[in-house]
């Protein structure tokens with residue numbers, strides 16, 4: 001019997017009637033664009049995250065793009081981020097004509113390494129490529145902001161990142177596409193920096209049935225700008241255009257679906273802890289496997305349960321033969337992707353990201369994964385000898 005990588009059906013079964021009721025309510029009122037469900041969702045998700053303002057939008061990518069637009073990011077701006085992430089994190093920087101300055105990750109959390117971040121900022125400020133690998137054209141760049149990624153559901157080191165940003169006059173955007181529901185020192189993900197962006201892509205911890213995302217901020221001024229950018233840079237009314245914006249709205253139907261899913265989301269975050277804890281217990285005695293590390297004070301949203309092994313290909317092959325899917329996030333760091341060849345980074349620039357790409361893979365992970373399925377998965381892994 002095959003095990004799904006993410007079982008969205010199990011969740012749907014629990015709340016099917018609530019989902020259809022919510023969709024039917026939208027069909028009845030007919031406000032498909034910016035209907036009342038949008039504001040309801042924004043309020044509920046902001047409340048849960050402990051943030052003043054939430055701005056629903058069309059995807060996680062758009063959420064990141066709009067956040068950068070709100071800070072007027074453009075050509076000549078250096079935005080620091082990691083190469084070990086989904087391409088969207090860096091893509092939005094390039095779309096605005098700014099330059100991603102990649103910074104290597106911590107080997108245990110896979111999040112941006114604050115020590116390397118400090119070196120990278122100094123290297124850009126002084127134009128000294130000896131201090132840290134820099135992209136082509138670094139001589140004319142000015143540090144402007146940081147996009148830190150909460151990879152696999154665990155938040156980055158915001159105490160250090162925010163302190164550094166404050167000292168250097170940089171903004172921090174939390175790419176929380178994988179971490180809504182996570183915690184950092186008692187605070188919730190999406191509340192940890194100036195602006196946070198999350199995604200409701202179906203496979204994320206809180207997913208809808210299409211594309212959608214949300215932006216969070218405590219800053220009222222930024223919130224106003226983001227709401228304007230979301231609707232083509234509108235001013236006080238629709239056909240008053242005061243800045244360049246986009247169509248970044250979230251569909252009312254997706255908000256209605258998310259409202260039904262959000263009712264059980266806190267419970268699902270708890271179930272994810274149980275599933276992850278069970279995996280780590282079952283895997284702990286296999287000496288060629290490195291299980292995920294969660295820092296003290298952190299609670300992961302477990303978007304992925306990613307393990308490392310030098311024997312990755314053999315294990316993934318054995319699991320596949322047994323009908324168990326796996327995935328690799330991410331097989332090639334961004335500085336080595338064709339799309340970023342123009343920055344002229346080279347192999348060896350970010351050794352931790354490069355090494356991690358070669359040994360990491362993710363096991364099936366969702367709140368409804370049965371203990372006996374996990375045992376079966378681990379039995380197959382145990383059967384692979386190195």
Ligand SMILES: *Cc1c(COP(=O)(O)O)cnc(C)c1O
Pocket residue numbers: 059060061062085086088089149175177178198199200201211212213
């Ligand atoms: C999924 C994801 C995004 C993009 O979200 P979409 O909703 O798919 O546009 C951005 N950053 C990270 C880290 C992601 O995992």
